[in-house]
Amino acid sequence: MPDGATAVLAVNGLKTVFRTRGGEVHAVNTVSFRLRPGEVLGVVGESGSGKSVTMMSLLGLLPSPPAELRAGEVLFEGRDLTRLPPEALRRVRGAGIGFVFQDPMTSLNPVFTVGFQIMEPLRKHLGMTRAQAAARAAELLDLVGIPDPRARLRDYPHQFSGGMRQRVMIAIALACNPKVLIADEPTTALDVTIQAQILELVRDLRQKLGMAIIWITHDLGVIAGIADRVMVMYGGQVVEEAPVKRLFSAPRHPYTRALLGTIPHIRGPRAPRLRVIEGQPPILRAHPAACPFRARCAHALPRCAAENPPRFPLGGGHDVACFWDADTGAAREAAPREGGARHG
Amino acid sequence: MLTYTLRRLLLSIPTLIFISLVIFLLLELAPGDPLADQPLTIPPEVRERMRAALGLGEPVYVRYWKWLVQFFWVEPRVMLDAWLGTAMAVGEQRIISWQFRAPVFDVIWQRLPQTLWVVGMAYIIGVLIALPIGIISAYRQYSWFDQIGTFVAMIGFSVPTFFTGVLLIVIFAVNLGWFPSIYDTTLRVTDWPSFVRQVQQMAMPVAVLALYNAAQISRYMRASMLDNLNQDYVRTARAKGMTEPVVVLLHVLRNSMIPVVTVIALGVPSIFGGAIITEQVFKVNGLGQALIGAIYANDLPMVQTLAFIFAILIVLFNLVADVLYGLLDPRIRYD
Numbered sequence: 001m002p003d004g005a006t007a008v009l010a011v012n013g014l015k016t017v018f019r020t021r022g023g024e025v026h027a028v029n030t031v032s033f034r035l036r037p038g039e040v041l042g043v044v045g046e047s048g049s050g051k052s053v054t055m056m057s058l059l060g061l062l063p064s065p066p067a068e069l070r071a072g073e074v075l076f077e078g079r080d081l082t083r084l085p086p087e088a089l090r091r092v093r094g095a096g097i098g099f100v101f102q103d104p105m106t107s108l109n110p111v112f113t114v115g116f117q118i119m120e121p122l123r124k125h126l127g128m129t130r131a132q133a134a135a136r137a138a139e140l141l142d143l144v145g146i147p148d149p150r151a152r153l154r155d156y157p158h159q160f161s162g163g164m165r166q167r168v169m170i171a172i173a174l175a176c177n178p179k180v181l182i183a184d185e186p187t188t189a190l191d192v193t194i195q196a197q198i199l200e201l202v203r204d205l206r207q208k209l210g211m212a213i214i215w216i217t218h219d220l221g222v223i224a225g226i227a228d229r230v231m232v233m234y235g236g237q238v239v240e241e242a243p244v245k246r247l248f249s250a251p252r253h254p255y256t257r258a259l260l261g262t263i264p265h266i267r268g269p270r271a272p273r274l275r276v277i278e279g280q281p282p283i284l285r286a287h288p289a290a291c292p293f294r295a296r297c298a299h300a301l302p303r304c305a306a307e308n309p310p311r312f313p314l315g316g317g318h319d320v321a322c323f324w325d326a327d328t329g330a331a332r333e334a335a336p337r338e339g340g341a342r343h344g
Numbered sequence: 345m346l347t348y349t350l351r352r353l354l355l356s357i358p359t360l361i362f363i364s365l366v367i368f369l370l371l372e373l374a375p376g377d378p379l380a381d382q383p384l385t386i387p388p389e390v391r392e393r394m395r396a397a398l399g400l401g402e403p404v405y406v407r408y409w410k411w412l413v414q415f416f417w418v419e420p421r422v423m424l425d426a427w428l429g430t431a432m433a434v435g436e437q438r439i440i441s442w443q444f445r446a447p448v449f450d451v452i453w454q455r456l457p458q459t460l461w462v463v464g465m466a467y468i469i470g471v472l473i474a475l476p477i478g479i480i481s482a483y484r485q486y487s488w489f490d491q492i493g494t495f496v497a498m499i500g501f502s503v504p505t506f507f508t509g510v511l512l513i514v515i516f517a518v519n520l521g522w523f524p525s526i527y528d529t530t531l532r533v534t535d536w537p538s539f540v541r542q543v544q545q546m547a548m549p550v551a552v553l554a555l556y557n558a559a560q561i562s563r564y565m566r567a568s569m570l571d572n573l574n575q576d577y578v579r580t581a582r583a584k585g586m587t588e589p590v591v592v593l594l595h596v597l598r599n600s601m602i603p604v605v606t607v608i609a610l611g612v613p614s615i616f617g618g619a620i621i622t623e624q625v626f627k628v629n630g631l632g633q634a635l636i637g638a639i640y641a642n643d644l645p646m647v648q649t650l651a652f653i654f655a656i657l658i659v660l661f662n663l664v665a666d667v668l669y670g671l672l673d674p675r676i677r678y679d
């Protein structure tokens with residue numbers, strides 16, 4: 001594991017709780033991860049596993065109430081974003097870390113031109129004049145592959161298709177050359193060709209600009225094509241993290257294995273029916289005291305109901321939060337790595 | 345947008361003609377006799393001649409036609425004559441009020457300033473109060489400010505203006521003696537003391553109506569802001585590093601104003617008619633009182649003309665609201 005000094009973004013023990021009328025919802029439970037400069041970290045997990053909430057917590061973008069950051073630190077350029085005064089945090093948002101949200105159809109303001117919305121961060125963070133910002137905005141639209149960018153700056157979001165709006169969102173996120181780009185399912189709303197184009201674009205940009213990217217998706221195919229490392233989330237925690245090749249060739253968490261098993265294969269005999277993971281992801285009303293996956297797990301051990309498994313390091317940047325050892329098919333013997341234990 | 349506006353204006357002509365016919369016929373059919381308050385000692389023949397002099401001898405369709413011609417052709421030219429000093433409509437028959445024995449439009453021009461000053465001012469003040477209250481209430485939802493705003497707004501539109509009006513009169517005019525209880529129309533503002541007196545006599549009616557208007561509009565503003573504050577684009581604006589004033593007063597407000605502007609525009613016609621009760625309570629002899637007086641006196645030309653003017657204003661401001669909507673919301677295309 002790289003240490004905090006070389007990571008551009010280091011998240012330690014992040015915990016986010018929603019206070020709702022029906023009680024608390026523990027959406028993010030002691031999540032820790034690191035992002036190295038220029039790397040692409042893929043984040044996968046079922047709907048509701050806490051991917052979006054984790055990333056929005058980093059920048060304090062969740063409405064509070066109901067959201068509440070209970071614990072953890074987010075180190076970016078040596079500063080803890082969770083303790084930054086509002087003005088300093090605003091300078092990080094947009095300028096240091098760009099964010100592409102999940103829903104392109106509603107994430108742009110309908111009453112302002114696309115040009116205005118791209119130029120806003122340029123003028124605020126980089127102090128550009130209107131003319132400079134307009135020129136740069138046109139460049140950005142060109143960069144994300146929107147034809148006739150100068151003219152399109154004057155158009156409103158509804159005059160763009162869903163795929164183009166997603167590109168506009170990416171252009172906004174990239175506007176100030178951020179060190180980190182967080183892309184929350186940026187391609188799920190798009191058809192396959194556009195998806196491929198955007199993936200190509202991001203690979204390209206990463207080469208050119210050298211930024212680190214967090215890429216959230218449901219699509220393991222996309223992860224295989226773009227990510228360097230993968231983080232699997234379940235029940236608001238990281239259950240497995242590994243370099244992308246390792247994860248696909250030797251997944252160690254039963255959830256990851258099940259997730260990989262749900263991908264239908266083109267070659268080979270056709271499965272009688274599509275495989276699914278039986279059961280529902282949990283809604284956690286309290287900090288998990290046991291493994292949240294145990295009810296759906298084929299390998300659950302008595303210990304899984306008594307204690308929440310910490311992340312066991314397996315070497316080579318691979319770790320897994322599971323008491324069951326896939327290599328031996330029995331309970332794990334090794335002691336957890338230091339600091340990996342999860343306490344609320 | 346221009347072609348749309350023109351098309352709508354053209355379309356509103358048949359609408360208005362139909363409305364005018366309905367107004368005319370309804371009032372024609374309503375029971376009531378303009379000579380009812382004349383002494384019973386007048387002999388029937390004289391009574392008949394008086395009716396003829398009022399134009400009542402002719403069939404309904406003739407009178408309707410005459411009224412239309414007078415409204416759309418004679419009166420506008422009389423107005424132009426007065427403004428430009430020309431003499432296009434000299435000697436032509438105008439719409440005459442039975443009650444005042446004078447042209448209806450002369451009465452309206454006399455009454456209009458009071459109504460505009462008192463009710464119009466109350467509307468403007470109401471809007472100016474309502475917008476910030478609505479914005480802050482939404483942004484700080486469930487704060488003490490929002491709770492108080494909700495409470496005052498509830499009082500504002502559930503307590504009728506004739507009650508708040510009388511209450512204010514009892515407190516501020518009768519007990520404290522700060523303000524006059526009757527509006528003096530003859531007051532001319534020429535110097536500082538007369539200006540102060542004008543402000544004093546406007547204070548209470550304006551306050552009553554402004555409270556009522558502000559109560560309604562602030563609720564609309566609040567609801568619209570709340571709708572928009574939860575939208576995804578607000579998060580995008582924050583993620584770009586925009587400050588809260590920019591997020592709320594530019595991104596959210598610009599969207600929230602779209603329905604509110606429509607409501608404000610649609611409320612403008614009520615300035616001219618809806619303040620009838622307040623005008624009664626404070627004895628402001630504006631258009632609302634003119635209408636009430638004309639109804640009591642069976643003054644059909646006056647009632648017909650005023651009712652029709654209100655109808656025109658309503659149709660017109662509906663159009664204004666639609667055009668504003670189109671201007672504010674780029675997603676709306678009318679062509």
Ligand SMILES: Nc1ncnc2c1ncn2[C@@H]1O[C@H](COP(=O)(O)OP(=O)(O)OP(=O)(O)O)[C@@H](O)[C@H]1O
Pocket residue numbers: 018020025027045046047048049050051052053054066102283
């Ligand atoms: N405003 C909120 N109030 C209460 N609970 C919330 C709120 N927002 C999210 N949650 C809960 O947080 C959990 C994680 O949600 P999150 O949006 O992070 O999931 P996700 O992994 O991004 O899913 P998806 O793939 O569908 O985007 C869910 O259980 C959800 O119910």
Ligand SMILES: [Mg+2]
Pocket residue numbers: 051052053102184
């Ligand atoms: Mg999500």
